Amino acid sequence: MMQTYFLKFQKKLFIIFIFSLQFVDSQAQKKLYTTADSLFKQKKFDEAASLYEKIITETPNFNPKVYLKLANIYENRGDFVMELYYLNLYSFRYADERVFEKIYTIATENGYKGYEKNDLNYFLYYFRQYSIYVWAGFLIIGIYVFAVFLIKRLNNQYSPIPHKILFLVYLVFLSVLINLPNNYRTAIIKNEQVYLRDYPSAASHIVGIISEGHRLNVINSEDIWYQVLWDGKFCYIKQSDILLIH
Numbered sequence: 001m002m003q004t005y006f007l008k009f010q011k012k013l014f015i016i017f018i019f020s021l022q023f024v025d026s027q028a029q030k031k032l033y034t035t036a037d038s039l040f041k042q043k044k045f046d047e048a049a050s051l052y053e054k055i056i057t058e059t060p061n062f063n064p065k066v067y068l069k070l071a072n073i074y075e076n077r078g079d080f081v082m083e084l085y086y087l088n089l090y091s092f093r094y095a096d097e098r099v100f101e102k103i104y105t106i107a108t109e110n111g112y113k114g115y116e117k118n119d120l121n122y123f124l125y126y127f128r129q130y131s132i133y134v135w136a137g138f139l140i141i142g143i144y145v146f147a148v149f150l151i152k153r154l155n156n157q158y159s160p161i162p163h164k165i166l167f168l169v170y171l172v173f174l175s176v177l178i179n180l181p182n183n184y185r186t187a188i189i190k191n192e193q194v195y196l197r198d199y200p201s202a203a204s205h206i207v208g209i210i211s212e213g214h215r216l217n218v219i220n221s222e223d224i225w226y227q228v229l230w231d232g233k234f235c236y237i238k239q240s241d242i243l244l245i246h
Contacts, residue, residue, distance in 0.1 A: 029059055036069075045073045064093050080110050081213045081243075085188050088215075088245045107215070114186075114215030138174055145170070185218040187226070187242040194242075196235040200225035207235050218244065 036051035052066050052073075067090035074082040084106055091099045107115035145167055152159050189212050196208040200222045210216075210230065220227040225236045226244075 029055075032059075033063070040069055040073070045076055049073045064090055067093075068099075080106055081188060081190060084112070084115075084213065084215075085190075085243045085245070088186070088188065092246045107213075110213055112213040112215065114217075142170070142174070185244065185246055186215055187218050187228070187244045188212075189214045189216070189241060190243045191241045194237060196228075196230060196237055198235060200227070200236045204236070207233065210237075215245075216242075218242075 032051060032055055036048050036055065039045075039048035039051065049070060052070050055062050055066055067086045071083045071086040071090070074080075074086065084103060087099055087103050087106075090096070091103060104115055104117060106112075149159055149164075149167070151157075189210055192212050194210050194212075195206045196210060197204040198207050199205075208230070214230075217229040218226050219229055219234065221239070222236075224239050226239055226242065228235060228237050
């Protein structure tokens with residue numbers, strides 16, 4: 001009896017301890033946000049930037065608006081590459097048309113490529129913005145079609161083969177749609193005079209040179225290299241030369 005009571009007491013004590021740690025951590029994070037925002041308002045951008053970057057690295061569920069604050073800081077510094085980087089990070093998490101337009105404007109004014117208003121960029125932008133409605137619609141359709149097939153099977157009714165094939169095509173399409181936004185990665189060149197190579201090796205042939213600020217598509221990674229798509233060609237670039245957006 002005494003042992004059972006002691007075990008229950010230990011369990012309660014442990015729960016209280018965990019909640020106490022979470023409370024202390026929450027208060028520390030709140031203080032960090034407050035200090036960073038205060039420095040930002042005082043235009044002490046260097047100190048504010050350090051704290052905002054600390055929030056990003058140390059806080060799992062930080063407010064994405066931190067990206068916008070950092071973008072603003074780098075805009076004041078005249079560092080358009082880092083400004084674009086943080087605007088892209090924010091845009092990836094939240095579809096905001098104003099941010100999307102700002103990214104395009106900065107890129108256009110500075111002659112950066114890879115930010116064009118093409119069909120794929122628009123698709124990804126609107127997909128992120130309305131993804132919850134898209135998934136709800138596809139889920140309803142999928143459940144309905146599956147229910148129809150199931151009812152027919154239970155009633156020993158015939159389902160035409162073309163209908164089954166069409167449903168399989170639908171599932172394949174849905175799988176591609178689910179994975180496309182997650183697998184489609186982009187990056188921004190952060191260094192000047194970056195070499196593009198035909199193989200993942202420093203001894204391989206240089207197929208092009210690209211300067212900072214341009215955005216390209218990342219296809220795969222291999223050791224210290226990324227395979228990228230630039231100007232319709234597959235090539236390799238060192239990971240240290242780019243800022244990976246997602």
